[in-house]
Amino acid sequence: MTNNQSYEETLAHVSTFSKPSELRITDIRFTDIMGGPFHSSLIKVFTNQGLVGFGEVRDGADKLYAQMLKGRLLGENPCNIDKLFRRIKQFGGHARQGGGVSGLEIALWDLAGKAYGIPIYQMLGGKFRDKIRMYCDTEVVGKDTGTAMGLALKKRMEEGFSFLKMDLGIGQIINEPGTLSAPLGFLEEMRDVSKNRYNPNNDSLTDEERRDIRNKHYDIHNIPHPFTAIHVTEKGLDMLEQYVADVRAVIGYEVPLAVDHFGHIGLEDCIKLGRRVDKFNLAWMEDMLPWQYTEQYAKLARAVATPICTGEDIYLKENFRPLLQAGGVSVIHPDVLTTGGILETKKIGDMAQEYGVAMAIHMAESPIACLAAAHVAAATENFMALEYHSCEVPWWDDIIISSKLPKKLVQNGFIQMTDAPGLGIDDLNDEVLAQHLHPFIPGLWEPTDNWNHYHSNDRLWS
Ligand SMILES: [Mg+2]
Numbered sequence: 001m002t003n004n005q006s007y008e009e010t011l012a013h014v015s016t017f018s019k020p021s022e023l024r025i026t027d028i029r030f031t032d033i034m035g036g037p038f039h040s041s042l043i044k045v046f047t048n049q050g051l052v053g054f055g056e057v058r059d060g061a062d063k064l065y066a067q068m069l070k071g072r073l074l075g076e077n078p079c080n081i082d083k084l085f086r087r088i089k090q091f092g093g094h095a096r097q098g099g100g101v102s103g104l105e106i107a108l109w110d111l112a113g114k115a116y117g118i119p120i121y122q123m124l125g126g127k128f129r130d131k132i133r134m135y136c137d138t139e140v141v142g143k144d145t146g147t148a149m150g151l152a153l154k155k156r157m158e159e160g161f162s163f164l165k166m167d168l169g170i171g172q173i174i175n176e177p178g179t180l181s182a183p184l185g186f187l188e189e190m191r192d193v194s195k196n197r198y199n200p201n202n203d204s205l206t207d208e209e210r211r212d213i214r215n216k217h218y219d220i221h222n223i224p225h226p227f228t229a230i231h232v233t234e235k236g237l238d239m240l241e242q243y244v245a246d247v248r249a250v251i252g253y254e255v256p257l258a259v260d261h262f263g264h265i266g267l268e269d270c271i272k273l274g275r276r277v278d279k280f281n282l283a284w285m286e287d288m289l290p291w292q293y294t295e296q297y298a299k300l301a302r303a304v305a306t307p308i309c310t311g312e313d314i315y316l317k318e319n320f321r322p323l324l325q326a327g328g329v330s331v332i333h334p335d336v337l338t339t340g341g342i343l344e345t346k347k348i349g350d351m352a353q354e355y356g357v358a359m360a361i362h363m364a365e366s367p368i369a370c371l372a373a374a375h376v377a378a379a380t381e382n383f384m385a386l387e388y389h390s391c392e393v394p395w396w397d398d399i400i401i402s403s404k405l406p407k408k409l410v411q412n413g414f415i416q417m418t419d420a421p422g423l424g425i426d427d428l429n430d431e432v433l434a435q436h437l438h439p440f441i442p443g444l445w446e447p448t449d450n451w452n453h454y455h456s457n458d459r460l461w462s
Contacts, residue, residue: 020079020115024048028070028104029445030063031428032438033366036396037389039438040366041066041099042428044445045078045107051114053078054425055107056368058099058337063441065092065100070451073104078111082343089340090460095313098338105341106372106423113422120372120422124346124379131414132374135163135258135360135385144172146243150250153257156391160412163256163283163385166247168240170230170263179236183229193220224290226266232273241276248280256283256385258309258360267296274304284309284331284360297328309333312362316340317348324355331384335362336373345373349380358382364389367400367409371423374415386415395436401427 027046032039041063043055057063069088076084085105092101109120121127136156140148153164173179174187193216205213232240244259251257259282262270270288277285284307289296291310301308307330314320315338323329332352339345349359359382361373370388377383388410390396397408404420418424430444437443 019049020112021077022049023051023077023079023111023115025073025076025078027448028066028073028451029448030057030066031433031444032063032441033399033433033436034438035393035436036366036399037393038364040369041103041441042366042368042399042433043103043107044428045073045104045111047078047111049115051111052427053107053109053111053114054368054423054428055103055105055110056337056365056372057103058096058335059364059369061096061099061337063100065097066103067100067448067451068454069100069104070448071454074452078108079115081105081108081112084108085341085343089316090458092315092340094315094319095338098315098340102335102337102339102341102344105343106336106368109342109372109375110422110425117421119417119419119424120342120375121378121417124342124375127378127417128381128383129378129417131416132377132383133163133385134161134388134410134413134415135165135256136161136388136391137165137167137260137364139167146246147250149243150247153247153251156413157251157255159391160414162413163258164251165258165260165283165286165387167261168244168259168277169261170232170236170265171261172243173232173236173239176236176239179233179239181231181233186228186230190220193217221264223264225264225270226289226293226296228264228266230263230265230269232265232269237272237276240273244277244280244282253281257281258283258286260286262288267293267300270300271303274300274306278305282306284333286310286333287312291323294322294326294328297323298326301328301330307331309360311335311348313338317344317351320348320351324352324357329357331358331360333360333362335364336376337365337369338362342372342376345376346380349376349382353382358384360384361386363387367397368423368425370409370415371405371425374417375423378417395432398429398432400425401429 026048029044031042038059041057045053057066088101092098113120138152140152149166286309309331311333312335334345334348336345352359363373373386377386402425404418405424409415
C-alpha cells in the first residue's frame, strides 16, 4: 500500500463481506408489483453483514407462501442452502404453491454467491455456455390470424430471437360456429366468464362483485381437460391447421416454433390436433394435458411425432420422474420459482438428461427470476431455451441496479453471463417499483416482524 492511498481507496479493493461462516439472516421483506409482466412478489433477505439477497415468488402467487417460512430461516446462515431448503421444502407445493420455497431458495444462492464473491453458475459446477438462448411467448394485438401471428414472430426474429413460441388452441376458434362441440350452453358460459374476467385495476366493483367474478372464472377454468366434454370438429381442426400453415408461410420452416395453450380438451382431441400439426415441424407442444396424467402423456407421446412438453407446474425433482420413466415427454419445462429453486432445477435437468430429454425453462417474472433461471441454464448441459415474457415491458430492465450486468439483459435474443457474484444484482430500483406497486398490496419493503415467530412441530414422521 502506497502512502498516498486513503483508507477508503484501499477498502474499495477489499471484500467487506468476507466472513461467510458468520453470515446470518436478520430479516425478510417483500414488495408486490404488477405488470412486469404479471404480479410478482419480490423478496429481500437481509443479513448481519449488510449483504442483501434477492428472490421472487412465482408469478401470480401469494407471498404468504414465503412469509410463513420466515421464522424458520431467521438467524440461519444463508450459505447452508441445501440444509435450509430441506427444512422448508415440505411447505411448498405444485405450481404457485412452490413459489415461496423456491423464491427464498434463490435469495440464499444470491447471498452465498455474494458472500464468497462468485457467480451462482460457478457454484453449480460451472458453465456449459456463455450466453443463454431466450425464446419469446408472442401474442397478436388486434385480429388473431395465422398471418398476423407469423408477422409478429417474424419481428421477434428480426430482434435476434432464434427460437419462437405461440399459442394455438380452442380459444382461437371458440367464436366460430361449428368448430367445437360441447354441452349446449357451456361455451357461451365460458365466453361470458372470460369477457368479465376479474381485473384488479377495475376498482369500480364492490368486494363481493370482485369475489363473485373471480370464483366463477376459477370454477369454469379449473375443470380438467378430460372432463369438459369439449371436442374439436373437423372444421375446427381445419382452422387450427390452417393457422399454423399461415404462420409457417411467413416465418419459414427453419426456425424452431413451440406451441402452448391448447385449451381444456381431452387426450383424444389432443392426438387429433397433434397429428394435424405434426407436418409443421414444431419444437414442442406444451401442457396439452394436466401434467399429473402420466399415462395419458405416454399415450399422447406415442401417438404424435411432435415433441411433448410439460413441467412449469411441477414441484420437486421426484415429481418429474414418473413422466420421464413413462416416456411421456421429450422436453421438460420447469419454472425455477416452482420446482424448489436453483439447485432442484439443476438436478431435474440432469435427471432428464439421463432419459434423453431436453430442458427448456419457463419464466414469466422479473429480472430476478430471469437471472436465477439463466444461471441454471448456463450450468445444465441439456438446456434448450429460456422463456422471456417482457419484450413489451419498457421498465422491466430498470427493476434492477447492477454495476456488472448489461443495462439491457436480453440482447439479440440472448443473455450474456458475467462474472458478477450471486445473481449479479447490486440493488433494486425502488423508484421504479413504487410506480408499479400492486394496487391491492401497496408498500415497499414493509416490516414483517409479525412473521418472526411462526413455527410448529412439523416433522413428517415419528
Ligand atoms: Mg406454458
